[in-house]
Amino acid sequence: MSGFWNWEWVATHLDLVGEQLIEHLWLTVLAVGIGLVISVPVAVYAQRHPRLYPPVTWVAGFLYTIPSLALFALLVPFSGLSTLTAEFGLVSYTLLILIRNIVSGLNAVPDDVKEAARGMGYTAGQMLWRVELPLALPVIVAGIRIATVTTIGLVTVTALIGKGGLGALMLGGFRQLYPEIAVLVGLTLSVALAIAADGLILGAQRVLTPWARSVRVRTAV
């Protein structure tokens, strides 16, 4: 026994740690990616039909309130201990945040810009892709950041259905399958992953929206 600080185990199990880290990342990217693929059309439609917005947020909000543990337990009889089960839950939790942010982002696009665009002959599709979504990007990205950080935390819970990425290390540590230090390694990497992902997305947004910065340093000429 080498006590809690069993570095030897960590050193000899770097492969396992790496694999779990990659699985964690993959589950997160997949969840946020699928979440976006669902949220963008739903949010765009709801933003154009304001009467639909409350029911949409109600459904997404309902999903959001289900305790994750219960949700996974409920799904296992249908889809087994699979990535599908894990993603079903993880994606559900991204929807509320993403839809809300996309809708607020679209709502914040200035009316005069839309009117000018329409008057210049933008089609509805060009308006969405070239005007509305780009202008909504800062707010949408803010939503993606929250969804990503939240998902990175939630992925650990999927360890209970045989997935979990870094969560599997933690659970293994609890169950004494691994030495206790596995809990610490999983926890530390999970937090580091969340911080890194958040910073990376923020950086990407800065690169994609150079105009958003220049507005703040308005110079009167």
Place this chain on the structure above:
Amino acid sequence: MATTMISLRDVSKRFPGTRAAAVGDLSLKIAEGETVVLVGPSGCGKTTTMKMINRLIEPTSGTIEVDGTDVMAQDPVHLRRGIGYVIQSIGLMPHRTVAQNIATVPRLEGWESSRTDARVRELAEILQLDEELLDRYPGELSGGQRQRVGVARALAVDPPVMLMDEPFAAVDPIVRARLQDQFLDIQERLRKTIVFVTHDIDEAIKLADRIAILNVGGVLEQYAPPEEILREPAGDFVKAFVGAERGLKRLALMKVSGIEVEEGPVVSPEDSAEKARSVMGELGFDWISVIEDGELLGWVDERMLEGKERVGDAEPRRFSAYVTAEDSLRQALDSIVTSRTNVAVVVTEGQHYRGILTLERVSKEIVS
């Protein structure tokens, strides 16, 4: 009469859920190359009327033709790309640079980038936008600059027709006056067919070839050139809307070059002081202009001539103010009432003396 570019026939617009029509049975013909200003109080349907031309709003009944084609028979996207459009708040794309904003419609139309670049630079020059501004974002520009970018953008594919909805209302008066002058300058060169909406009658008078004065409910009260509207307002509504100082506003539209000036008291520097005195006495002036070979040297008066033999010995003093042929009669009037002599001296380029204007002479132009 030039060919008609835009025609509205019995056009009306009723918005759902409202009883009164926003625009009722409006007929209007706008000639090619003409600036028509739609003006009226809020609720007169001027903006609605304008937006029906590019189908941002669709008429309830009636026909609108642009260049001989019914707008309702055209694809609205195609129609709009062929009509320049400028709105009060401009609506520049905040996420695109000035150059990209100007290139909006060329890009939608799939122009080659070399052609677009050349056009952007050409427009920047026409609108006096510094080339270094082209890479900035709209958020970094001043109000006047943004306004000019908006106009450049509307002109990008050289559309024959421009719709402008209170384009200069959001900038301060000094910048507005400058933008208006620039507008007149550019329109002089490009001769677009322009429909311009404003609530400011003075702006209408300054910019329009013809003014359409609309009353609440889109009722056309008068459609005539500014001078005619000021001279013969059709009814009490127009009279009230045009407001006070109609005479002054008319004077602002007339040029000094358009009226005959009086010769006034004149001598040459070679003439004797005696002759200068007799001319002043004859015409009833206590000063006299000194002119050499048509060029105005200045003026002298009794006191300056004292003890001098020739007028030239008295060293004529320069006039502190004079008007040129290009000035308006309103500016001439200002010069008259602010000069000690109650006379405006008129010169052409190179200080060539043309004569004088008096209050009586100016008022004769508007009292008939």
